[in-house]
Amino acid sequence: MAYSDKVIDHFNNPRNMGKLDTKSKTVGTGLVGAPECGDVMKLQIEVKDDVIVDAKFKTFGCGSAIASSSLATEWLKGKSINEAQAIKNTEIVEELSLPPVKIHCSVLAEDAIHSAIEDYKKKNN
Amino acid sequence: MKLPIYLDNNSTTPMDPRVFEAMKPYFMNVYGNAASRNHAFGWEAEDAVEKAREQVAKIIGASSKEIVFTSGATESDNIAIKGAAEMYERKGNHIITCEIEHKAVLDPCRKLEKKGFEVTYLKPDKYGMVHPEDIEKAITDKTILVSLIMGNNEIGTINPIKEIGAVCRKHNVILHTDATQCVGKVPIDVNKMNIDIMSISAHKMYGPKGVGALYVRRKSPRVKLAGVIDGGGHERGMRSGTLNVPGIVGLGAACEIAMQDMEKDHKRIMELSDKFKTKIFEALDETYINGHPTERLPGNLNISFAYVEGEGLMMGMKDLAVSSGSACTSASLEPSYVLKSLGIGDELAHSSIRFGIGRFTTEEEVDYAVDNVIKAVNHLREMSPLYEMVKDGIDLSKVEWQDHH
Numbered sequence: 300m301a302y303s304d305k306v307i308d309h310f311n312n313p314r315n316m317g318k319l320d321t322k323s324k325t326v327g328t329g330l331v332g333a334p335e336c337g338d339v340m341k342l343q344i345e346v347k348d349d350v351i352v353d354a355k356f357k358t359f360g361c362g363s364a365i366a367s368s369s370l371a372t373e374w375l376k377g378k379s380i381n382e383a384q385a386i387k388n389t390e391i392v393e394e395l396s397l398p399p400v401k402i403h404c405s406v407l408a409e410d411a412i413h414s415a416i417e418d419y420k421k422k423n424n
Numbered sequence: 425m426k427l428p429i430y431l432d433n434n435s436t437t438p439m440d441p442r443v444f445e446a447m448k449p450y451f452m453n454v455y456g457n458a459a460s461r462n463h464a465f466g467w468e469a470e471d472a473v474e475k476a477r478e479q480v481a482k483i484i485g486a487s488s489k490e491i492v493f494t495s496g497a498t499e500s501d502n503i504a505i506k507g508a509a510e511m512y513e514r515k516g517n518h519i520i521t522c523e524i525e526h527k528a529v530l531d532p533c534r535k536l537e538k539k540g541f542e543v544t545y546l547k548p549d550k551y552g553m554v555h556p557e558d559i560e561k562a563i564t565d566k567t568i569l570v571s572l573i574m575g576n577n578e579i580g581t582i583n584p585i586k587e588i589g590a591v592c593r594k595h596n597v598i599l600h601t602d603a604t605q606c607v608g609k610v611p612i613d614v615n616k617m618n619i620d621i622m623s624i625s626a627h628k629m630y631g632p633k634g635v636g637a638l639y640v641r642r643k644s645p646r647v648k649l650a651g652v653i654d655g656g657g658h659e660r661g662m663r664s665g666t667l668n669v670p671g672i673v674g675l676g677a678a679c680e681i682a683m684q685d686m687e688k689d690h691k692r693i694m695e696l697s698d699k700f701k702t703k704i705f706e707a708l709d710e711t712y713i714n715g716h717p718t719e720r721l722p723g724n725l726n727i728s729f730a731y732v733e734g735e736g737l738m739m740g741m742k743d744l745a746v747s748s749g750s751a752c753t754s755a756s757l758e759p760s761y762v763l764k765s766l767g768i769g770d771e772l773a774h775s776s777i778r779f780g781i782g783r784f785t786t787e788e789e790v791d792y793a794v795d796n797v798i799k800a801v802n803h804l805r806e807m808s809p810l811y812e813m814v815k816d817g818i819d820l821s822k823v824e825w826q827d828h829h
Binding site for chain 1: 739750769812826
């Protein structure tokens, strides 16, 4: 299967790969997927005044899964929680030109965003 | 050194230039139909086919009369299984095979089940090996055929075919073995190994694609197979159709060369794969060999790199042509059924890569590949949340995963 140039770029030069302090009150962490399914994404956001000031990811998965989460962190930075919540997996599919068999990678990235936001909200209720 | 590097010799092998030379005259100059019995064009083609038949027979210790030419191992497996089932149906309807056979064996077996046959799919041990006692336990008075792979294409494990053959003999059951990965690589003697039917492919031993053979025992016992493709009665009725003369000449030449070079090839390939394995294992932790530690195909290394997904890893090693047991590389999104059957766990199946070193792999290529593998695994582990969790002392089996499938 041929990958799009954008997938290859994100794979070779992942943006925002790394971790934030999980215990911090300003950090929300989402961990989605399962090892036996072949993909696990950890996505973290740091929020100040309702705006995502930083985002980091780590992903176990194929090139498309890595690219989807890398792209997600790029898009998250600077967005409000509500704007972040509105990111759709189809936008990721379009941006990375993912083939149908890889759509689940973008769904996982959307799940990771929601899960990170949920975690942040839970901490700050 | 040219990139990318071909390390997928269990998928197919490059053709040996000596094989190509042998085939050349049979495309344009010698174009007769080997079945044309009444003119020189036919005789010349027939002579070439008969020479190849001798060459194929010799490398497996058979008589040339026992060789049937086919289009490849998939067809050979089909004729062996469906042909034996049809021929011996009155004797019984039970077939024994194994969970990790090639699809060319499993799919015909499934089809026969729909027609009323009963098939036992044995589970191999954790190394992918089936033992003679497993076979003996499974044999019933209805058993007509045992079909068991000699060397597994994915994990490289070589089955104790000789001992299994002895069990089959004792119970008067026919033994078919798919020896696609083994012919030309390891010594085979159909008589000493008690083999009744054997599938052979040319393109796995530096011959051309689209040609193979089936060994069918002619005496003690005499095995008969019903043809799958009818029309003209070629190859003693077991495989009708005009013979692929250039391909058959190529298969014959590949066998002769493999026989001459077997010892030399084996030694060199083992040195290279030992070097590869040693360097990888020195540099990377949590790396496991799938398949048998010693009883395996020369040059085949199936390795799981824990916490790294196979397709992602292949992308990181873009200069290496390899295969993966990961779900993402298959259309079904299921990880390899072979690895699953060994019970290594889906996560390690997703992390597996099959490397296949062959006759034309150089030491320079192996050195380059080792570096590339180590770099790619380290890059992906740095990105892997699983590796991070394990390093932080978290037991992954205790985590409640949010499975999105």
